[in-house]
Amino acid sequence: MKQFLITVGGVLVGLVVFLFLMPFLIIGMITASASPPPQPARMVLQLDLREAMTDQQPTNAFAAFGGEQALLDVLGRIDAARTDNAVQGIFIRSNTGGMPASQAEEIRTAIAAFRQTGKFVIAHVQNDGVRMSMPGYLAVADADEVWLQESSEFMPMGLSAEVTFFAGTLQRYHMLAQFETREDYKNAAATLTDRTFSPAHRESMTSLMTGLYDNMLASIAADREIEPAAVRTAVESTPFTAARAVELRLVDRLGRPEEAARAALARAENAEMVEFAEYRAPTHSGGRVIAIVQGEGAIVSGPVDDDIFADDSAMNSDRIAEALLDASDDEDVAAIVFRVSSPGGSVVASDQILAALRTAQERGKKIVVSMGDVAASGGYYVAAYADEIVAEPSTITGSIGVVGGKLIIGGAMDHYLSSNTETITVGSPLVEMFSADRPFNQAERAAFAGFIDRAYAQFIALVAEGREMTPEQVRAVAGGRVWTGQQALQHGLVDSLGGFSHAVVRARALAGIEEDARVQLRFYPAQENPFESLGRLFGASSESVEALVRINAALSDPRVQRAMSMLREEDANVRAEADPFTVR
Structure with missing residues (x-):
């Protein structure tokens, strides 16, 4: 009886998934398989860095529904746009909430290579918090123009690391953490076993953060063509007004995002703004x-x-x-x-x-x-x-x-x-x-x-x-x-x-x-065919699922629907004549 109920429950869950999710999945796959509209002859790509990025492209065919960008995908598109004659420049909405420093460095390098081809990059900073992301600023510091919204002050910049120790909490609630570490600087369990930083833990964290900070200061100085000492003084003097940021040459112009976007389009002449995720890079074979x-x-x-x-x-x-x-x-x-x-x-x-x-x-x-x-x-x-x-x-x-x-x-x-x-x-x-x-x-x-x-x-x-x-x-x-x-x-x-x-x-x-x-x-691992993923979910072969989707796409064609409507009408006429009990 128990197994029967489990089986029935599984069938019901499957039906719910099928009835409510399948239409969206099928529509998505049909849309993806359809011929995409042509891209503009001249484009400015819009890249939004304000959301967190994963490092790599997901292998799961349906992970893209989450909408999260992947760093390697972003880097690949920037590199493709670098040699695409249709792309005139990139407009970037800068990250102000925080991003990994190494991600910022990779984007910075990609932007530099893009600009070396004679194309432009305009970045807009719209800070609306109590702290400003230093890596986020580093990522775009080498842009042709860095814009800052006038009502967005240049907020405090630097690095901080907050570590919460739970040894006292565990003791209070009659629990205990027992760990073996090799050796003193292996601090992964310290939040559970210690009440504060050990000397080795503090030394390690301070050294790491100082190294990251010094690297970023040097890169910002090089990108903004400012003396390293002046950059350090400026960063350590934050916060200050947007006008002061212009005086210190940390930003180039003041304005809202829409103004910066219009300035980017004006540079490109007769270009259209295209969302970064919608940009289709030219494909090359061979090699x-x-x-x-x-x-x-x-x-x-x-x-x-x-x-x-x-x-x-x-x-x-x-x-x-x-x-x-x-x-x-x-x-x-x-x-x-x-x-x-x-x-x-x-x-x-x-x-x-x-x-x-x-x-x-x-x-x-x-x-x-x-x-x-x-x-x-x-x-x-x-x-x-x-x-x-x-x-x-x-x-x-x-x-x-x-x-x-x-x-x-x-x-x-x-x-x-x-x-x-x-x-x-x-x-x-x-x-x-x-x-x-x-x-x-x-x-x-x-x-x-x-x-x-x-x-x-x-x-x-x-x-x-x-x-x-x-x-x-x-x-x-x-x-x-x-x-x-x-x-x-x-x-x-x-x-x-x-x-x-x-x-x-x-x-x-x-x-x-x-x-x-x-x-x-x-x-x-290669990205899985979406039909394979869907087939595994419903216990069917990928070929069967693909056939179902393509049949559905064909049946959705208006011409096919008109033909089927005519056939249904003719069929109704034939059956009416053959069946004396049919009321017309």
Whole structure:
């Protein structure tokens, strides 16, 4: 009976999804498959950076319904527009709420390359908060014109990091966090185990933020053609009025967004404004293939999430390993760029991905790792053996260390719920070591510490071998400490500074592809066919679903509908004549 009810419930849920969502999905797919309208002969692209961006393009066919931009997609469109004669310039709505510094650096680089072709960029800043995003300003500081709305003051600029510590909270509510860390600078669990910054934690955070801040000051000074000391003084004197920002040459003109947009169109002469997401870049075929393997989010093991609405927010080790192996098995692929944007995760999952990377190298493929906003801990682990590692100056990387433990809630359960948990075990005396009901006992703590020690030693050894360093050299820059990309370069943890485009250039060079030769970028994992996603949801083949959609599209054609109406009318006449009981 229970199974019957579950089955009936599943059918009902499926019907609800089918009846209410299918029309929207089918309309979307029909629209996508229809011939798009022609684009204007002269365009100014409008790019809105005010919303958060993911690092990479989702592989899920339906993730686009979320409307979130992906950094790699934005960079690709800017690069395509750079050589598209129809595109005259770009109008940017600047980010003022906050964005990762390395994202800002990548957009800044793309804008500079775009402007080198003689095209223009106009950016508008509309600050309406108590703090102004320094990375958001950095992204557009090199524009031909930076506009600021006159009623938007140049708000306080700088960096801040707020860390809330919960050790006292846990104690108050009769809970406890027990963690093993290797070593002092591995502070991922500090918010649960500490009440304030430890000296090592404070030193690490201060060093990281100072490095990010200094990088941004230097870049803003170069873009605005102002002395670095003057930029530092200006930033540290914020807030001030919009008029003062013009005097300090931090902005060029004052006006509202509509005025800045009109100024952009006036520059282009007879051009039309086109939303960035609607811009269709010219397609080119031919050339050798550079594979782009995408990995974003926490590194995890386990089954791949096949939910058609999943947002690819984790680096599943099965999926990423398969992508690396598929790319290395493709004879067309000349080299691989492995884009990593991850704060780390499972040791075992990271090891699986690294093994696939090394197999790809054994198959003759050169691999360049392009680090996103963060490629730390497990995110560095998976990159250690790459032929080259490329990071932005503000990428957060390193964190070569290990942390693990558990949260003990047994005391809270007893105090607030008067519960009593008892356990019966067979097998190893340590089988209950990760129970949340009680702390580790001495034997369990020793066993767990041994696991952490072995994992850390393994991490040190593989970085030493992969980066051609001695274990002592690695230990000197490890200890769980995080570095900016600029600092990591100085310590030998990365090979060069730059973004995704620079990583592609390095992959071309390693593959022996001439600088001016055309290449194709092929993304792995490949974006799934929407018909495959829909077919999996309803248990049908992708061919069947595609056929259904195309039949529906054909039936929606007005000409087909007129013909069917005529056939229905004729059929009614025939049946009426044959059936004496039909009333006409």
